[in-house]
Amino acid sequence: MKELLLLGIQDARSGIEIPQKEDVYGHLKRLQFIRSVVETYIIL
Amino acid sequence: MGCGTGIMTSLPLATYGYTVHGIDLDNASIDLAQELAHKLKLPNARFICADVSTLDQKEKFDIAICSEVLGHLANPELLLMTIKSLIKEFGILIVTVPNGYGWFEMEQFCWDLLHMDRFYSFGNRLFGFIKAKLGCIFGTSNMAPGPMIPIIPASLSQTPHIQRFTIGRLQRLFSDCGLDIVDIRSSSLFAGKFTHLLFGHFKWFVSWNKWMADLIPASLASGWYFVLRNTD
Numbered sequence: 001m002k003e004l005l006l007l008g009i010q011d012a013r014s015g016i017e018i019p020q021k022e023d024v025y026g027h028l029k030r031l032q033f034i035r036s037v038v039e040t041y042i043i044l
Numbered sequence: 045m046g047c048g049t050g051i052m053t054s055l056p057l058a059t060y061g062y063t064v065h066g067i068d069l070d071n072a073s074i075d076l077a078q079e080l081a082h083k084l085k086l087p088n089a090r091f092i093c094a095d096v097s098t099l100d101q102k103e104k105f106d107i108a109i110c111s112e113v114l115g116h117l118a119n120p121e122l123l124l125m126t127i128k129s130l131i132k133e134f135g136i137l138i139v140t141v142p143n144g145y146g147w148f149e150m151e152q153f154c155w156d157l158l159h160m161d162r163f164y165s166f167g168n169r170l171f172g173f174i175k176a177k178l179g180c181i182f183g184t185s186n187m188a189p190g191p192m193i194p195i196i197p198a199s200l201s202q203t204p205h206i207q208r209f210t211i212g213r214l215q216r217l218f219s220d221c222g223l224d225i226v227d228i229r230s231s232s233l234f235a236g237k238f239t240h241l242l243f244g245h246f247k248w249f250v251s252w253n254k255w256m257a258d259l260i261p262a263s264l265a266s267g268w269y270f271v272l273r274n275t276d
Contacts, residue, residue, distance in 0.1 A: 022254065037227075042106050
C-alpha cells in the first residue's frame with residue numbers, strides 16, 4: 001500500500017500548499033482522520 | 045514511527061503547524077524527508093534515521109503515529125511496547141493497518157502471481173487510453189489517465205507485508221500491550237493496483253469506495269485506522 005501514494009506536495013507560494021487527491025486506497029481519508037485525531041488531542 | 049519520506053503524514057501535519065518527529069530505519073527515505081522539509085521550509089518537521097527502540101528520548105510525546113508499518117514487522121508487539129514507552133500517560137497512539145485478509149491483500153497476491161509489475165506501465169497506458177476513449181464517447185472530461193507511478197514515494201525501501209492482521213488479532217495485540225481502543229474506522233472497501241488501474245480515474249468510484257467502508261462490517265474493509273490510549 002505504501003508505494004502507490006498519489007498525494008503530491010508543492011511549494012506553491014511563500015507558504016505551503018499540499019494538493020490532496022483522494023484515491024482508491026483512501027490516502028486522503030487516512031490523512032484527514034489522523035489530522036482530526038491530532039486536532040482533538042492537541043491544541044496548537 | 046516508520047515515517048518513510050514523510051509525504052504521507054509527517055510533512056502534511058507539519059504544514060498544519062504541528063511539531064513532527066519522523067523516525068524510520070531507511071536512510072534514503074529519511075534523507076529525502078529531510079530534503080523535502082528543507083525545501084518546504086518546515087523547521088518543525090524533524091526526521092531521524094534510527095531504530096525506535098534505541099531512541100534516547102527524555103521528553104514524551106502527546107501523540108505517536110504508526111501508519112502502515114505493523115504489517116511489515118516480524119514483531120509488531122515489540123514496536124508497540126516501545127512506542128508506548130515514548131508517549132505520555134493517557135497519550136494517544138494512532139495505528140493504521142491493512143486488513144490482512146481484505147481486498148487489498150487479495151489483489152496484491154494476484155498482481156504478484158501474474159508478475160504484473162513487468163506489465164504495469166504498459167497496462168496503465170492501455171487502461172488510460174481506453175478510459176480516455178470512453179470519456180470522449182460519453183462526453184466526460186476527467187477520464188484522462190493519471191499517474192500510477194507516485195509523484196513522491198512514501199518510502200524508498202521495499203519491504204513486503206509479512207503480517208496478516210484481522211480485527212480480532214489487532215484487538216488482542218493492543219490489549220496485550222496495555223493500549224485501550226478509543227476509536228476504529230475503516231479505510232475503503234476496495235483497494236489495490238487492479239482497482240487503481242480500472243477505477244482509479246473515476247471520481248464517483250473513489251468517493252463511493254470511501255463511503256462504503258463506513259457502512260460495511262469492518263472485517264470487509266481493506267484497512268483500518270485505530271486510535272489507542274496509553275492507560276498505564
